[in-house]
Amino acid sequence: MMEAKIMGSQAFSYIDIDLEPGETVIAESDAMSSMDADLDLTATFNGGFFKGLLKKFFGGETLFISRYSNNTSAPKRVTLVQPVPGEIRCYELNGDEFNLQPGAYLASTDGVKLGLRWAGFVSFIAREGLFKLTVTGEGKVWYGAYGALLEKEIDGEYIVDTSHLVAYEPGIKLKLQLAGGIFSSFFGGEGLVTRVEGKGKIIVQSRSVSGLAGWLNPKFR
Amino acid sequence: MEIELLYRPGNTAAKVTLEEGQTITTESGAMIAMSGNMDITTTTHKKKSGGFLKAAKRMLAGESLFLNHFEPKQGSGELFLGSSLAGDMMTMDLDNESLIVQNSSYMASSEGIDVDMGWQGFKSLFSGESVIWLNLKGQGKILISSFGAIYPVEVDGEYIVDSGHIVAFDETLDFSITKAGKSWWHSYLGGEGLVCKFKGKGTVWCQSHNPSSFGGALSSSLRARKA
Amino acid sequence: MNQTYNITLTGELIGEIERSDAIAVFAKLFKLPLDKAHDFFHKAPLVVKKSVDGDTANKIQQILEKSGLHCEINPVEVVETEQSTQVGVMSESAVDAQDEQSGQEREEMLDSESEMTTEPEQPSASFKGLKFEMAGQPDYGFVTVHVPAGEMLKVEASAMATMDTNMQMKTKMRGGLGRMVTGENIFVNEFTAANMEGEVGIAPGAPGDLCHQYLDNETIYLQNSAFVACSSGIEVESKWQGLVKGFFSGESLFLIRAQGKGDLWFNSYGAIIEIDVNDDYVVDTGNIVGFTDGLEYQITKVGGYKSFFFSGEGLVCRFSGKGKVWIQTRSSAAFVGWAHWFRPVKSKG
Numbered sequence A: 001m002m003e004a005k006i007m008g009s010q011a012f013s014y015i016d017i018d019l020e021p022g023e024t025v026i027a028e029s030d031a032m033s034s035m036d037a038d039l040d041l042t043a044t045f046n047g048g049f050f051k052g053l054l055k056k057f058f059g060g061e062t063l064f065i066s067r068y069s070n071n072t073s074a075p076k077r078v079t080l081v082q083p084v085p086g087e088i089r090c091y092e093l094n095g096d097e098f099n100l101q102p103g104a105y106l107a108s109t110d111g112v113k114l115g116l117r118w119a120g121f122v123s124f125i126a127r128e129g130l131f132k133l134t135v136t137g138e139g140k141v142w143y144g145a146y147g148a149l150l151e152k153e154i155d156g157e158y159i160v161d162t163s164h165l166v167a168y169e170p171g172i173k174l175k176l177q178l179a180g181g182i183f184s185s186f187f188g189g190e191g192l193v194t195r196v197e198g199k200g201k202i203i204v205q206s207r208s209v210s211g212l213a214g215w216l217n218p219k220f221r
Numbered sequence B: 001m002e003i004e005l006l007y008r009p010g011n012t013a014a015k016v017t018l019e020e021g022q023t024i025t026t027e028s029g030a031m032i033a034m035s036g037n038m039d040i041t042t043t044t045h046k047k048k049s050g051g052f053l054k055a056a057k058r059m060l061a062g063e064s065l066f067l068n069h070f071e072p073k074q075g076s077g078e079l080f081l082g083s084s085l086a087g088d089m090m091t092m093d094l095d096n097e098s099l100i101v102q103n104s105s106y107m108a109s110s111e112g113i114d115v116d117m118g119w120q121g122f123k124s125l126f127s128g129e130s131v132i133w134l135n136l137k138g139q140g141k142i143l144i145s146s147f148g149a150i151y152p153v154e155v156d157g158e159y160i161v162d163s164g165h166i167v168a169f170d171e172t173l174d175f176s177i178t179k180a181g182k183s184w185w186h187s188y189l190g191g192e193g194l195v196c197k198f199k200g201k202g203t204v205w206c207q208s209h210n211p212s213s214f215g216g217a218l219s220s221s222l223r224a225r226k227a
Numbered sequence C: 001m002n003q004t005y006n007i008t009l010t011g012e013l014i015g016e017i018e019r020s021d022a023i024a025v026f027a028k029l030f031k032l033p034l035d036k037a038h039d040f041f042h043k044a045p046l047v048v049k050k051s052v053d054g055d056t057a058n059k060i061q062q063i064l065e066k067s068g069l070h071c072e073i074n075p076v077e078v079v080e081t082e083q084s085t086q087v088g089v090m091s092e093s094a095v096d097a098q099d100e101q102s103g104q105e106r107e108e109m110l111d112s113e114s115e116m117t118t119e120p121e122q123p124s125a126s127f128k129g130l131k132f133e134m135a136g137q138p139d140y141g142f143v144t145v146h147v148p149a150g151e152m153l154k155v156e157a158s159a160m161a162t163m164d165t166n167m168q169m170k171t172k173m174r175g176g177l178g179r180m181v182t183g184e185n186i187f188v189n190e191f192t193a194a195n196m197e198g199e200v201g202i203a204p205g206a207p208g209d210l211c212h213q214y215l216d217n218e219t220i221y222l223q224n225s226a227f228v229a230c231s232s233g234i235e236v237e238s239k240w241q242g243l244v245k246g247f248f249s250g251e252s253l254f255l256i257r258a259q260g261k262g263d264l265w266f267n268s269y270g271a272i273i274e275i276d277v278n279d280d281y282v283v284d285t286g287n288i289v290g291f292t293d294g295l296e297y298q299i300t301k302v303g304g305y306k307s308f309f310f311s312g313e314g315l316v317c318r319f320s321g322k323g324k325v326w327i328q329t330r331s332s333a334a335f336v337g338w339a340h341w342f343r344p345v346k347s348k349g
Helices: A049-058 A121-125 A182-187 A209-219 B052-060 B184-189 B211-219 C019-029 C034-042 C054-066 C083-100 C106-113 C123-128 C178-182 C243-248 C305-310 C332-340
Strands: A003-007 A014-019 A024-028 A032-036 A040-045 A064-069 A076-080 A088-100 A105-109 A112-118 A131-144 A149-161 A165-168 A172-178 A192-205 B002-006 B013-018 B024-027 B031-035 B038-043 B067-072 B077-082 B089-102 B106-110 B113-116 B133-145 B150-162 B166-170 B174-178 B195-207 C004-013 C046-052 C069-076 C131-135 C142-147 C152-156 C160-163 C167-173 C187-193 C198-202 C210-223 C227-231 C234-240 C254-267 C272-277 C280-284 C288-292 C296-301 C315-320 C323-328
Touching (some): A014 A064, A032 B195, A040 B184, A149 A165, A165 A172, B002 B089, B002 C019, B013 B106, B031 C323, B067 B077, B106 B113, B211 C332, C004 C019, C004 C054, C019 C069, C054 C069, C142 C210, C152 C198, C167 C198, C272 C280, C280 C323
Antiparallel strands (some): A024 A064, A040 A064, A105 A131, A112 A131, A149 A192, A149 C160, A165 A192, A172 A192, B038 B067, B089 B133, B089 B166, B106 B133, B174 B195, C152 C187, C210 C254, C227 C254, C288 C323, C296 C315
16 A cells, blocks of 8 residues: 655645555646656546546646556655645545545545535635535545645534635535625625535635735735 | 754744854845844855856856855854745755755855856756756855755656756766656646656755745736736 | 643654754744753653643643654642642742752743643633634744634734634724835724624734734834734834834834733744844844834944945844844745746736
C-alpha cells in the first residue's frame, strides 16, 4: 500500500507519496513539484471530455488530471503540492461521501470518484458555481486551501464567510444570507455569508485569497 | 557567527549573532531589525575587494548591484534577516565546494564565500522563466531562502524537478530540460510542460511551492494595473 | 477535589522535527525568550504545567505532541492550592522566582511564566478579558472570540470568517481621516451578542501571526493595517505621525493608537517577534507592527550615504527608551512588489 505523508506544516503543506509497483495516484494538473524520473505521467480528461469541461467551468477544477503510475519494480516517489501556500489534509473515504468547495481538490487514490452535483442557485449567487464537487468511493482524497484548515463541529446553525468554507460532510446544508443589514453588508465588507445548517463537520480556511487581495490592493501604486 | 532560524518553515527569520570583528554579507533589503551598535557598509561586491566587472554582471543578471556588510561595534550584536516572500531558510557550510543557487534564494554569506554571477549553465534553456543562477564557492557559511518549505532530494540516478521548484543543487550534477513522463503531449496536458531532469549523484534542494503558480491563483483578484 | 495532573516534558522529540525548531515552538507556546527556552529544554525532563485537570492536561499534551514535543501526564497525589486562586499563586511565585534567582525551583519558575498561547482556557484571558482561542499560528493566525451576552466586539471590516447566528453586525465609520487617505476600508464592524453568548471567528487578510494584548489603561501604537479587533473598552483612532516620520515610515502617514481597558488583537505579515528595548534598537520601517507607549522613535538612515541610497534598507526606525516593539519577519512592500507583476492589465478603451 502506498505511503503518503503530508509535510511542510500548515504554512506550506506538500505531499510525499511513495508509490509501490503497479500503483497510481491522480492529481489536478500542475501539482507535481518533483518525482522519480521513471514514473509514468499520463494526462486524461477529468472524467471524460464533457464532464471534464463541466468540472473546469463549474467545479473550479482543471480540465485535465494527471495520473502518476509506477510501472517499475521498486517503490518510487512523487511530491505533490497545491498552487497556493496553505494546509493540505487527507480524508479517508469508506463508501461515504464528502463535499469540497471549488478549487479545494488536490489529489486522490484510484478508487475515489469525483462527481459534480447541483448546488442550487444560492451557491451560484455566492460566486461558488452552480455545482458542488462531491467525492465518493473508497480511498484517500487530499484537499487543501490557502491558509490553515480549522475543523468545526456543527449541530444546528452557524455562519461562515463564503470565501472561507473549504469542505463539509453530507449532513450539512448551505443557505445564503446577508451578513447584517443592507448598509452593513455593503460597507462592512462582509456582503453575503453562508449559513450552514445540520449536523456534521465543516472545514474552514483561516485565510482567503480574496482577503489577501483586499489587503494587497490598497497598497498598489 | 551564529545563525538561528526562527518560525520555520512558514515565515522564517534568521537571527544572526556576530562577535566583534565578524562580518556578514547580505542581499540588499534583507535586514528586518538589528541592535543599535551594528555598522552597515554597502559595496558592489565582497567587502574590501570586488571589481567593477563582477558588479556589472550582477546588474545584468537583474540582481541588485549592491551587497550589504554588517559588523557590530563595541561588543557583539544581533541582526534579523527576512526574505521578500514567505517561506523557509536553510544554512549550509561550504568547504571549498561549489553550489548553484537560484538568484532570489541567496540571502547571506560569511566572508570566505565568493558569490559569482558567471554561471551560465541554464542560460537559454529556461528562456521561458527568467531565472538567474548564482555560483557560491569557497569556505564558510551560507544562508538560502525559498518560497515554501525546503526539501532535499538525494539524486542517485535520475530525478525530475518542476522548473519553478529548484532552489539549489550541487554543481557535480548533470541536468537537462525535458518532459515529465514518457510523452511530451501528456507532460504538456498535465500542466507540467518543461521540467528539469537531474542525473548523477548529488543533492538538489527543492522548494515545495512555485511562486508563479501562486501568482497565477491570485491574479484575477488583484486590482488591474496599467500596461 | 478533582484529580489533577502535572505535565512533564521528556525532552524527546516526535517525528522529523529539528531540535532547534522544537525549541522555537516551545518558546512560542510558553512565551519564553529563545535562549531561556533553550536552557529549559536542556534541563529536561521537567514539569511544564502543574496541577491542571484531566481535560486541560490532555489538551496541552495534544498541542505539545503536535509540535513534536514528547510529554507525559502524571497525576498529582496531594493538591493543596484551590483552582480559583491559581492565578494569584502563579503571579506570586513569579515574584519569588525573580527575587531568589536561585534556579532551585525551575519547574515553578517555568510554570509561573507559562501561559500557553494556544491553550483554549487561557487563565489570563478568562481572568481579565474576553475568552478566546487562537489557531493557525504563526503563519495564518485565526482567533475565535467568545462574546458574552449583550457585549460588543469591534472587528476590522471584512475580517469576520465565522460566527454564531445570534451575532448582530453593525457597520460604523472609523475615527480619523487617515484611512480615507490611504485607501483602506474606513469602516469597522461591531458584533453584538444578542440574548446569549456568541462567538466570532476572525481572519485578517494578511498572511501572518496574531497577537493579543490586554490593556489596563495603557496605550499601544500600531502600524496602519495591523488592527484586527478589540473589546468595547478600547478606543482606536488614527493618529497623524507628523510629516517627516510619516512620510518615511513605510506603511503610511498614520499610526493607530489603541488605548483604554480591554482586549486588543493585532496582526502582522509574517511571524511576530517581540523585542524588549532597553536602550536602542533599529527596525526597518516596513517591519514594524507596533510598539508600547513611552518608547521614543526616530526615522534615520543607516550607515553612510552610499548605504542610504543603495543598501535597499534606506530609512530605518531607531527606537530608544524602555518598552516593547513587535516586529514582523516579512515586509508588505516586497510582497506588493512581487504581486504587482501578476496584476491583470487594464484593457484599453
